[in-house]
Structure formats: C-alpha cells, structure tokens
Amino acid sequence: MKNIKIIALFFLLPACVEVGFKQPQPQKGIMLETIPKEIIAYYSNNNDTTKDNNLFKEADINVDSALSENAILKKWKGNYFYNQKKDSLWYVIMIKPSSDKSFDAYQLDGGKQETLSILKGITTVEEIRSKEGEIELLIIDPSPSEFKRIIKSNAFEKVDIYN
Numbered sequence: 001m002k003n004i005k006i007i008a009l010f011f012l013l014p015a016c017v018e019v020g021f022k023q024p025q026p027q028k029g030i031m032l033e034t035i036p037k038e039i040i041a042y043y044s045n046n047n048d049t050t051k052d053n054n055l056f057k058e059a060d061i062n063v064d065s066a067l068s069e070n071a072i073l074k075k076w077k078g079n080y081f082y083n084q085k086k087d088s089l090w091y092v093i094m095i096k097p098s099s100d101k102s103f104d105a106y107q108l109d110g111g112k113q114e115t116l117s118i119l120k121g122i123t124t125v126e127e128i129r130s131k132e133g134e135i136e137l138l139i140i141d142p143s144p145s146e147f148k149r150i151i152k153s154n155a156f157e158k159v160d161i162y163n
Helices: 005-010 037-045 113-122 144-152
Strands: 018-021 030-032 071-076 079-086 089-097 103-107 125-129 135-140 157-159
Touching: 113 125, 113 135, 113 144
Parallel strands: 018 135
Antiparallel strands: 018 089, 030 071, 071 079, 079 089, 089 103, 103 157, 125 135
C-alpha cells in the first residue's frame, strides 16, 4: 500500500508518552472508507514556504488506499478520529473542524501529569515503564461514555503540525 504522507505526518506529531487504546475510538460513530476531500484539501493547500513546510501535495495522496484494517477514520459528534494500529494498540488523532474551514489536530500526551490525572480519573490506566521506572506508554480501554468524558475533559491537546 502506498505510503500516505498525510497520515504519517499525524504520527510524527510530538508526544512525550504515547497513549495507546485497546480498540479504535470512538466505539460509536461512523466509519469512513476514505479521507474526506476537505481535510486533504486543507492540509495539502496549507503549505507555508516561508517555514519550508511543503510537506505534501494532494497528488501525493492516494485517497482510496488511505484507510485499511490498520488505519481507520471515524466521524463522531462533528469531529474526525484517525486511528492507526501499531503492534496491538491503536493511537488516536482527533481532527476538529474550525470556524474558518480549517482543521486542527489533537492528541493525548500521557507524559503530562495533568493528562495522566484526567485519564486515571475517568478510566483504568495501565502504565508501561522503562527499566529506570519512567513511564513509556499508557494503555487505556475506555467505554463509550468514558471516551466521551475524555473528550469533554480537554485531555486531547492541540498540536501544531506546521512547526
């Protein structure tokens, strides 16, 4: 399958400690078979040559092959949730439309104490630690109502993909 630059870009976003889900999120929502053209058009046209960010072009994206059994896009409550499977876990990027017809990307950073506290207050959190005792990965499996609470808690943080 063709390497999808738009999707790969999302997973290059910095996160100190990844948060892996046991299943794609949200459990409810509409599963999409392709990436909506408005998202592709926004990210492919949002090149800022002054920042040397000509990251990808629409021609580089094969929309029909962008999603697979290991790459799922869901739409729920007006937002998009891109789920990428790595090993046995799913990593989620939330894509929210803005009022100016742009899109913002959000992800969980389990390395922040505030995020960890929010997640532990909502659902069961499994911490994977290094030999030195540092948290390397958080694993969660929220119910639909718990995932909704995670969204409402603002645990997902906006990330700048054009930095």
